[in-house]
Amino acid sequence: MTLLSLKALRVVLPVGGSDRQVLRGVDLDIAEGESVGLVGESGSSKSMTARAISRMLPPGARVDGRIEFDGCDVLGLGRKELRTYRAHDVATVFQDPRAALNPVRTIGDFLCEGLRLTMGMPTAMARRRAVDLLAEVGIDDGERRLRQYPHQLSGGLLQRVVIAAALAGEPRLLLADEPTTALDVSTQAEIVAILDRLRRTRGLALLFISHDLDLAASICDRTAVMYAGEIVELQASTELHRAPRHPYTIGLLGARPDIEQALPRLRAIPGQPLAAFEAPPGCAFADRCAHCVAACRADHPRLEQLSTALVRCHRAEALQTHSPGLAKGKVS
Amino acid sequence: MRLVEVDRLSKSFGDRLAVTDVSFTLEAGTTLAIVGESGSGKTTIARMLAGLETPTAGRIAVCGDDRSRPARRASERRDRARQLQIVFQDPYSSLDPRQSLSTCLDEVLRLHHPAMDRAARAARVAELASLTGLDGRQQSALPRELSGGQRQRVAIARALAAEPAVMLLDESVSALDVSVQAQILNLLADIRAATGVGYILISHDLAVVRQLSDRSLVLRHGRVVEHGPTSEVLDQPTHPYTRLLRDSVPRPGRRPARPANS
Amino acid sequence: MTAMVLPGVRPTHKAGRASAFGLAGRLSAAVVIIFTVVALIGPWVAPHDPQAVDLKASFWGPDAGHLLGYDAAGRDLLSRLLAGARTSFLGPLVIVGFATLLGSSIAVAAAWYGRWLDSAVVAVLDVALAFPGLLLAVLTVAIVGPGLPAATLALGVAYVPHMARLVRSAALREVGRDYVDALRVQGLPAVRIAVRHVLPNIWPIVIGQAALTLAWATVDLAALSYLGLGVQPPQPDWGVMVAAGQSGVLQGYPAESVVAGVCLVVAAGAFNLLGQRLLRRCEGARAR
Numbered sequence A: 001m002t003l004l005s006l007k008a009l010r011v012v013l014p015v016g017g018s019d020r021q022v023l024r025g026v027d028l029d030i031a032e033g034e035s036v037g038l039v040g041e042s043g044s045s046k047s048m049t050a051r052a053i054s055r056m057l058p059p060g061a062r063v064d065g066r067i068e069f070d071g072c073d074v075l076g077l078g079r080k081e082l083r084t085y086r087a088h089d090v091a092t093v094f095q096d097p098r099a100a101l102n103p104v105r106t107i108g109d110f111l112c113e114g115l116r117l118t119m120g121m122p123t124a125m126a127r128r129r130a131v132d133l134l135a136e137v138g139i140d141d142g143e144r145r146l147r148q149y150p151h152q153l154s155g156g157l158l159q160r161v162v163i164a165a166a167l168a169g170e171p172r173l174l175l176a177d178e179p180t181t182a183l184d185v186s187t188q189a190e191i192v193a194i195l196d197r198l199r200r201t202r203g204l205a206l207l208f209i210s211h212d213l214d215l216a217a218s219i220c221d222r223t224a225v226m227y228a229g230e231i232v233e234l235q236a237s238t239e240l241h242r243a244p245r246h247p248y249t250i251g252l253l254g255a256r257p258d259i260e261q262a263l264p265r266l267r268a269i270p271g272q273p274l275a276a277f278e279a280p281p282g283c284a285f286a287d288r289c290a291h292c293v294a295a296c297r298a299d300h301p302r303l304e305q306l307s308t309a310l311v312r313c314h315r316a317e318a319l320q321t322h323s324p325g326l327a328k329g330k331v332s
Numbered sequence B: 001m002r003l004v005e006v007d008r009l010s011k012s013f014g015d016r017l018a019v020t021d022v023s024f025t026l027e028a029g030t031t032l033a034i035v036g037e038s039g040s041g042k043t044t045i046a047r048m049l050a051g052l053e054t055p056t057a058g059r060i061a062v063c064g065d066d067r068s069r070p071a072r073r074a075s076e077r078r079d080r081a082r083q084l085q086i087v088f089q090d091p092y093s094s095l096d097p098r099q100s101l102s103t104c105l106d107e108v109l110r111l112h113h114p115a116m117d118r119a120a121r122a123a124r125v126a127e128l129a130s131l132t133g134l135d136g137r138q139q140s141a142l143p144r145e146l147s148g149g150q151r152q153r154v155a156i157a158r159a160l161a162a163e164p165a166v167m168l169l170d171e172s173v174s175a176l177d178v179s180v181q182a183q184i185l186n187l188l189a190d191i192r193a194a195t196g197v198g199y200i201l202i203s204h205d206l207a208v209v210r211q212l213s214d215r216s217l218v219l220r221h222g223r224v225v226e227h228g229p230t231s232e233v234l235d236q237p238t239h240p241y242t243r244l245l246r247d248s249v250p251r252p253g254r255r256p257a258r259p260a261n262s
Numbered sequence C: 001m002t003a004m005v006l007p008g009v010r011p012t013h014k015a016g017r018a019s020a021f022g023l024a025g026r027l028s029a030a031v032v033i034i035f036t037v038v039a040l041i042g043p044w045v046a047p048h049d050p051q052a053v054d055l056k057a058s059f060w061g062p063d064a065g066h067l068l069g070y071d072a073a074g075r076d077l078l079s080r081l082l083a084g085a086r087t088s089f090l091g092p093l094v095i096v097g098f099a100t101l102l103g104s105s106i107a108v109a110a111a112w113y114g115r116w117l118d119s120a121v122v123a124v125l126d127v128a129l130a131f132p133g134l135l136l137a138v139l140t141v142a143i144v145g146p147g148l149p150a151a152t153l154a155l156g157v158a159y160v161p162h163m164a165r166l167v168r169s170a171a172l173r174e175v176g177r178d179y180v181d182a183l184r185v186q187g188l189p190a191v192r193i194a195v196r197h198v199l200p201n202i203w204p205i206v207i208g209q210a211a212l213t214l215a216w217a218t219v220d221l222a223a224l225s226y227l228g229l230g231v232q233p234p235q236p237d238w239g240v241m242v243a244a245g246q247s248g249v250l251q252g253y254p255a256e257s258v259v260a261g262v263c264l265v266v267a268a269g270a271f272n273l274l275g276q277r278l279l280r281r282c283e284g285a286r287a288r
Helices: A046-053 A078-088 A107-119 A123-136 A142-146 A157-165 A185-202 A213-219 A239-244 A248-257 A294-298 A316-320 B042-051 B074-083 B101-112 B120-132 B148-161 B178-195 B206-212 B229-234 B242-250 C013-044 C079-115 C115-130 C133-144 C149-173 C177-183 C190-226 C239-245 C246-248 C255-286
Strands: A002-015 A019-032 A035-041 A061-070 A089-091 A175-179 A205-210 A223-229 A230-236 A304-306 A309-311 B001-011 B017-026 B030-036 B056-060 B084-087 B166-170 B198-204 B215-220 B222-228
Touching: A002 A046, A002 A205, A019 A046, A019 A061, A019 A205, A019 A230, A019 B101, A035 A046, A046 A061, A046 A175, A046 A205, A046 B056, A078 A089, A089 A123, A089 B242, A107 A123, A107 A157, A107 A294, A107 C013, A123 A142, A123 A157, A157 A185, A175 A185, A185 A213, A205 A213, A213 A223, A213 A239, A213 A248, A223 A239, A223 A248, A230 A239, A230 A248, A230 B198, A248 B178, A304 A316, B001 B148, B001 B198, B017 B030, B017 B042, B017 B056, B017 B198, B017 B215, B017 B222, B030 B042, B030 B206, B030 C115, B042 B056, B056 B074, B074 B084, B074 B101, B084 B148, B084 C177, B101 B120, B101 B148, B120 B148, B148 B178, B148 C177, B166 B222, B178 B198, B178 B206, B198 B206, B206 B229, B215 B229, B215 B242, B222 B229, B222 B242, C013 C079, C079 C115, C079 C190, C079 C239, C079 C255, C115 C149, C115 C239, C133 C149, C133 C190, C149 C190, C177 C190, C190 C239, C239 C246, C239 C255, C246 C255
Parallel strands: A035 A205, A035 A223, A089 A175, A175 A205, B030 B198, B030 B215, B084 B166, B166 B198
Antiparallel strands: A002 A019, A002 A061, A223 A230, A230 A309, A304 A309, B001 B017, B001 B056, B215 B222
16 A cells, blocks of 8 residues: 655756756655665765655745645645654654764753654653653663663664654654665664664554665665666566666666675776756766767656666667676776 | 884874874885774875874885875975875865866976976876876866866876875765766775875775775774775684674675664 | 744745845945945045135135035145045045954954963953944044054054954854864864865855954044044044034034034945945855
8 A cells, every 4th residue: 555655746946046956856765664765876866855755845846737645635734634644654864873963952852852842741751651662762761761861872872862763653664864874884784774663563654864885785675776866767676676777776786886895997988977056958867877878968768667667768668678797887 | 115104103182092103114005004994094094194194103105105194395395295195085085166177286296306397297287187187177176166077087197296106095985976986986096006106995884995005904993903905804804803894894685783882 | 832833934944045135235245335435535536636725715605626625724625535535535545454454363263273362362361352443443543642653553453353253153063063073083283174174164254254344443533533643634634523613513614523523424324234245145155
């Protein structure tokens, strides 16, 4: 059953008097309890997608298309419904937990305020609930933590607190926007394990935004790859790694150094990632693509089904017949 | 040839020990990786090697010259600059926002080669730019007109301008997009092959460490927990912390299952 | 709950830059330029001798050739205003120039060397900031004796802490950037890095703060002259004119005090607005 559905989502932001397109038509469905990865480099507007879903776009943003949550039109929500939507339907966890917490208020204040306001709980009950929530994210000595201030906790613990706070409203969808990027590798593994467990025990749907394909694949059922404000490939995470279809996905997987072995040379993708507003009329990846033909520059490719994948590439079908090694992109 | 020799290096800030008893060496044309997470002391070691911090105890020698104490004379500072250069992590803060690649390199060249005339300096700037893969337009562009990867190329060119024997790469590729990171890693490997420079790679990214380094040193809380050839450290880690780091690297299709302990 | 993790939405820096200066900023810049030109050429374009006394014309209103009328001693008001612009407007420039030079040197040195020097500078600044600048200047002039040079120097010194405090925080931020470390590792002399790299990058903030300080200096120097501690009568000066016009105000002839006062307010206001706009623009440019 589809929980969240994005249909031809376009977003334009006013920047210095002119308009800049940041999302160029995003279609994405997330089923109840499903985890979907949204992976892209800088300029891909992956975070803007999350902001559009939670209706937290900068002032002046123009949104086109449809966002449906549980069949309900999110873009049409009034002020009061929007508050309920953000409190009980969709919760967001950002990259930097320190930015989310007020440094002069305790963890307890932070957690309990939300519980009192959104759930209407009396203080004592809210504290008990807060301790339960902390236990759920793997913090056992919750009573003590509630009395502590953000600066007394490590980044990993703070991110758990923020996740606990996100759970307070019993949301059905969690938007995690690079939740581990500011953390150490070993802490990252812990946070990812917690998110993974939460979504299993609570049946929580998860939109996991990351720049790391491997990380997304480790907890997401399906992964969407974004480039220049649109999805260029979407398929099951394991399939995406086994048989990537879009030259950009192939390039990203090939460019990453391998933890198992040193390669004689990395298969770098030439050029720079493009921002959505810089995208040409044809395929946005054309300039960096080894398989680019005239049609790629002329026509904007559509997201089309190719066996198990959705791919936005004119050449995907032709390239499929080649061996995977051939499709690995230019060596620069 | 032994480029760097670090012997029982320690650094404390007040009563906090940042680095304790760290020793290692670096041979010409090779790369030593210093691996650790935040608070491991890896950045403090880098700053001591670069002369930006003074060690509390221990000895640092680069190209045979002791640099455990701050340089006193200007000529001594310039000599040290030609022995070791550093490339930082953040390409947005590591360049003077008012200097283009050309003016930046020109300033460095004038300092190290006072005898060089304007034409010779311009030729060398062009040479360094092409070595780091920057075109003519990018040579005269201000940092804000360049992308992250291009800025990092400028930072590498600036370090190379002093023709150092050792380059210290302090998380130099971690802030870059994956597709650009691969370009820079290839570039660094090319430079090493072409010039015989030795790298000290400070990184938390084990895949990058595997790709670029010959030997690795794993730091935890300022102490060395494991030290050896990179392939051995990563394939047969002996210390539990190294194993933890190794197991924390995400891999597709493997559910994260680490017990969540606070 | 989610509302709590909403990051602050701030305008992108390009939009901030475009709107930061605005009409008011451009208008105040124009006022400052006009006043500066008048201050430079005022005495030469004055239609009459600003010192020429004509007791018969005491408190006369405007007439042909005397657009603003006469003061108590029958001197041409417009000419005195134009001539007075020099001390009233260029005096503060000297004061602020001095404070900026000394203040930013101290600030950059403190930010660069850090440790004990920075702690000492901060301690001294905190104490100095506890005294109002004008009071300090009054005390100094009381000891040294009145006159324009003494008043200028006293105010200049009084503004050093204000300047130094702001520039120090900007310099600290700049010195903490990696490129400064990279240049140190290159073996560049400290003075060169500070003067050729750090200072130019914080220059816009220094200029903005200088413009703000000019607003205070204009008012404070006029106040000293008004109190009889700065410019001495009969030399024309706006502060002196406000004071001299007081007797006229009592007799129902407020023209002298009013025109000089209006000039002071406009000048101070223009400097203030300009400074604020410049500083706001710096902040916009930094928030990338």
